Amino acid sequence: MTGTLGAPPAARGRAAGGEVGGVPIREGVYGERVAAVEPGGIEYIDESERHGRPLHLFWMWASPNLEFATVYVGVLPVVLFGGGFWPTAVALVLGTALGSLFQGLLSVMGPRLGVAQMVESRAGFGFFGNLLPAGLQVLTAGAGWVAVNSVSGAFALLTFCAAAGLPVPGLVPALAIVVLVEVLVAFAGHNLIHAIERWVFPFLAVVFAACTVVIFLHARTGTGFDATAAAAGGGPVGAFMIAVFFAFAYAASWNPYASDYSRYLPRSTSPARVALSAALGLLITCGILEVAGAALATVAGTQWGISAVPTSQFVKPLPELLVVIAPLAICAGAISANAINLYSSAMAFLSMGIRIGARRRRAIAAVGFGVVGFAVGWLVVRTGQVGPGGTGGSYENFLFFSTYWIVAFLGVVLADWLMRRGRLDTALVFDRRHRNWPGVVAFLLGIAACIPFMNQSLYVGFVASRYPQTGDLSFAAGFVVSAAAYWLLSRGRAGGDRRSRDSTKRDRGTGGSVE
Numbered sequence: 001m002t003g004t005l006g007a008p009p010a011a012r013g014r015a016a017g018g019e020v021g022g023v024p025i026r027e028g029v030y031g032e033r034v035a036a037v038e039p040g041g042i043e044y045i046d047e048s049e050r051h052g053r054p055l056h057l058f059w060m061w062a063s064p065n066l067e068f069a070t071v072y073v074g075v076l077p078v079v080l081f082g083g084g085f086w087p088t089a090v091a092l093v094l095g096t097a098l099g100s101l102f103q104g105l106l107s108v109m110g111p112r113l114g115v116a117q118m119v120e121s122r123a124g125f126g127f128f129g130n131l132l133p134a135g136l137q138v139l140t141a142g143a144g145w146v147a148v149n150s151v152s153g154a155f156a157l158l159t160f161c162a163a164a165g166l167p168v169p170g171l172v173p174a175l176a177i178v179v180l181v182e183v184l185v186a187f188a189g190h191n192l193i194h195a196i197e198r199w200v201f202p203f204l205a206v207v208f209a210a211c212t213v214v215i216f217l218h219a220r221t222g223t224g225f226d227a228t229a230a231a232a233g234g235g236p237v238g239a240f241m242i243a244v245f246f247a248f249a250y251a252a253s254w255n256p257y258a259s260d261y262s263r264y265l266p267r268s269t270s271p272a273r274v275a276l277s278a279a280l281g282l283l284i285t286c287g288i289l290e291v292a293g294a295a296l297a298t299v300a301g302t303q304w305g306i307s308a309v310p311t312s313q314f315v316k317p318l319p320e321l322l323v324v325i326a327p328l329a330i331c332a333g334a335i336s337a338n339a340i341n342l343y344s345s346a347m348a349f350l351s352m353g354i355r356i357g358a359r360r361r362r363a364i365a366a367v368g369f370g371v372v373g374f375a376v377g378w379l380v381v382r383t384g385q386v387g388p389g390g391t392g393g394s395y396e397n398f399l400f401f402s403t404y405w406i407v408a409f410l411g412v413v414l415a416d417w418l419m420r421r422g423r424l425d426t427a428l429v430f431d432r433r434h435r436n437w438p439g440v441v442a443f444l445l446g447i448a449a450c451i452p453f454m455n456q457s458l459y460v461g462f463v464a465s466r467y468p469q470t471g472d473l474s475f476a477a478g479f480v481v482s483a484a485a486y487w488l489l490s491r492g493r494a495g496g497d498r499r500s501r502d503s504t505k506r507d508r509g510t511g512g513s514v515e
Helices: 055-065 068-079 085-107 109-113 131-163 171-188 190-218 235-252 255-261 271-296 310-315 320-351 361-383 390-419 426-430 437-453 462-466 474-493 498-509
Strands: none
Touching: 055 190, 055 271, 055 320, 068 085, 068 131, 068 235, 068 271, 068 310, 068 320, 068 390, 085 109, 085 235, 085 255, 085 271, 085 390, 109 255, 109 271, 131 171, 131 255, 131 310, 131 320, 131 361, 131 390, 131 437, 171 190, 171 320, 171 361, 190 255, 190 271, 190 320, 235 271, 235 390, 235 474, 255 320, 255 390, 310 320, 320 361, 390 437, 390 474, 437 462, 437 474
């Protein structure tokens, strides 16, 4: 990529808010303070407020994936689809690598533009067209992932209390405790979230590394394909492809957040270092724990029925000390993940053009999504079906359906960025008059392209039905079709609207930097 343009040069050095050249500047002085509530919402981050290093993105994306939901991704292909251990392990690493690659590419946009991911995507979708992906992001993160991780954290908290001989709260009180801590961190905002991810990383890394070693000592890694599994109709190849899908889906679920946590980095930050740090944070932690999950599914004595508590299966092969510590790590990992989910849900909500006049509008929105996530989590635990296939395969289907829109989103956003050659006037994404219908059309076509390849309990598409060994190739079809459609429909725009090109000329003539 050749470079990008941030806010007009006159905006630099301001920290009092306001608007310069059509770009709203985040109000207040925040700096590097951790014990402070981040002011504002989705406004441009002035250069005077930029701080941090690319390495911080490694902890940022490593810690939230050191949790049981990551392990569970590796369990599913073996338990439900009958995958053999070694083919599943390879598939999990491949899928994770692809999702991590996208995470690195999107993270580069943060320092260059100084805005959140769902604000940047207005370039490809238009101001009001962006309501579609932003709304889906609000549902996916604010209701979906917050509930998934909170339930996992609540079960882990119960397991920890029982193992440590502490009073064991009921499941709903445990859920409330976990959500409350998540909300407090998300309410504070960007700096505390980054700090929390850095602080918990050593503890989570050591505990999960120890658990992984013990699991492998008990695992039957020679386990081959199980034709008696509940959804083994696609055979070994189908199970392999489903494992690729699940791993990609899990890693890619972070993609719509990517620049939310890199936008405070200085504009001069190396794009290569930003991309590498973000991608490796995901790749290393997700890759290792998902493979550990596949190994856990082969351990004798573990039970994976729809009413079995998954976190309880995780501790079965562990020695007594880890039986006490591991659930605490699972709970901490769930909280670190959901602090991010709540923060980015609020950012996506505000990017829909919803105006909240309060100085702490982002923080207020994060609290609201904490309430929503608690309610959804309560509904899930109320069914009592939390294992693989539980509540109609809710977790598996959630991974499927969230990926269908995310891949179409990625196709549009990355194609738009490439066609603009990385040059984008930040004012464009705050212009309510900006329209870009090719992005919306390409997005819908990408989702439609997923349909024939869908292969999950609620719907099986034509291709997946006739050729079950393909697993679920919807993620590839959706991305390729949306990217190609956007390119074809936008060729006349020659890599961006006239406004972006004119702004480039103005900025070069007024002292703005083009990197």
